[in-house]
Amino acid sequence: MNIKTSQLVKRLLKYVKPYRALLFVAVLSSFVSVAASLLTPVLIGDAIDFIVGKDNVDFSMVIKYIGYLGITIAFATIFQWLLSWSTNKLSFSTVKDMREDLFNHIDKLPLKYIDSHAHGDLITRMGNDIEQISTGLLQGFSQLLNGVFTILGTLIVMFIVNWLLALVVVLITPLSLFVAAFIAKHTHDMFIKQATVQGKLSGFGEEMISNAKVVQAFSYGDDAQKYYEEVNKELYGYGYKAQFYSAMSNPCTRFVNGLVYAAVGITGALLAVSYGTVSAGLLSTFLMYSNQYTKPFNEITGVITELQTAMASARRVFAVLDEPTESDDSMLPEIEKCDGTVKLEDVSFGYTEDKILLQHINLAVENGQKIAIVGPTGCGKTTLINLLMRYYDVTGGKIIVSSHPVTEVKRDSLRKCFGMVLQETWLTGGTIKENIAYGKRDATDEEIIEAAKAANAHGFITKMEKGYDTVVSEGGDNLSQGQKQLLCIARIMLTHPPMLILDEATSSIDTRTEIKIQKAFGVMMQGRTSFIVAHRLSTIKEADLILVMNDGNIIEQGTHDELLAKKGFYYNLYNSQFAPV
16 A cells, blocks of 8 residues: 555644644744754854953953853754753654554454565564654654754844855755655655565574474475575665665755855855955854754754655555554444354355355254364364354355344353363463463462363472472473463363364374373363364364365265265275274
8 A cells, every 4th residue: 555645644643642742842932942043143143342452352242242142052952952861852752552453453364464464574573663663753853953054044043143154055056955855756665665575585494483393394494595585685785775765965065065164155255355334243153054054954854764754664664554443333232142053054255255165054053052064174174163253254145143143242242151271272471370370360379279180280380490480481482382282271270261273282292191181171071062173083073063174165964973984085084084094
């Protein structure tokens, strides 16, 4: 999505609006600071005029003006500090709000968006891009305010003091503007491309680091290194060009500064010698003013680099913020009491419109039933679970949970009806105790320990040095896959949900422990509707109903004995796991 610069500025100003008092302080401080700095050359020039020659110096007046000069400099220093304080607070407060909005927005985005975008790129937008906006705002509010006030104030004072010398300065000004425009034009596109490729590089890096074991197991390191170097080279190219053009700003504007300074000096000297209309003090004042006038152009062209980067980053941040979230369900009712019934009426679904995966699924589940879902990889088992949890919405038909169509109740209340244990484990940074209590933050230590015992995790937890206070590293790398899965199971056992979803919940656990867990699950599933996705068919023999899926359809359903008696797809699938090799 290509957002115009004017729209970006308006949207950034909306974030600034709550802190307009700080903006007012910044503007006032900049004005006073610039006014004090503009008064300084006049005081110096007047002091010089009291030093007219040898043995002809009015020391009393010189000392008086030195006092004035000290007061003026003190004023300028105080208000310059106040400007820095207010712009810093304004910038950091603004990006704090923006960062929170971005995080909250990502939390509300459909799973489809998260699945289709590199996670590393999203992380870059939340971190690096936000920081670039912060830097740009800091540079912009302080230097641009000072620069604009200095340029306008200096021009006004110079025309009041001597319009002819002021005209000399103004005539050379367009050259500075040309330099600034040239640099801005050539850096803008480069910084946009640089930000895009940087996100691409971060996404690939995150993917490689988080899956380092797989990369090494398949000896993909050299290929990954080659691709990384290619993207890094591309980033280097854009970054080099962007920095090259931006680096031209300082020497180019200094060259213009020198021209202005020389022109004022030569013109002033001619006026002083030929016509006597310019005194030594006035010429000194004008030379200082010309330096003050050109200096902001040098600073502003330097700020252009930060502004271009900030705008490129803002585009990437707002592109995410503009993505539509899940439909608002705040006005919808909640499922007050989950009765454990589930109905699927003519449900169809596809991740893309041109490829429908599930087709015309019908199912009626009563409270307390154990529903097993089996079938070959890619047949739609996990997709069906995603629809029950409403991570995705159906393409056709409807799903009814506890007599409520899932699209007509709040998502949170729907998801609270289910306790889910996935094949892929996820643990948050924190202690083992905090991870088990993730779904019930007010759980007591006794409840946590009881849940761990039920999940058969208490034994290995107590053997750890700090027991339940052991800190789990990022991703749970200091635990085995089986241990992580046991903690995920304990997390669900603590919440006692009305319904259960077990998606290969014991796939990473040894057979002996699995038998114990299955017994624990058996107790837990008593009186609860349970959906069990399984590849090992021996684990679902006791299911009340087995759904056999293939190519997005339920092709068979019944109990274990009924399906074996049919000698159909399930019969062949079951025997394939136990047939002698």
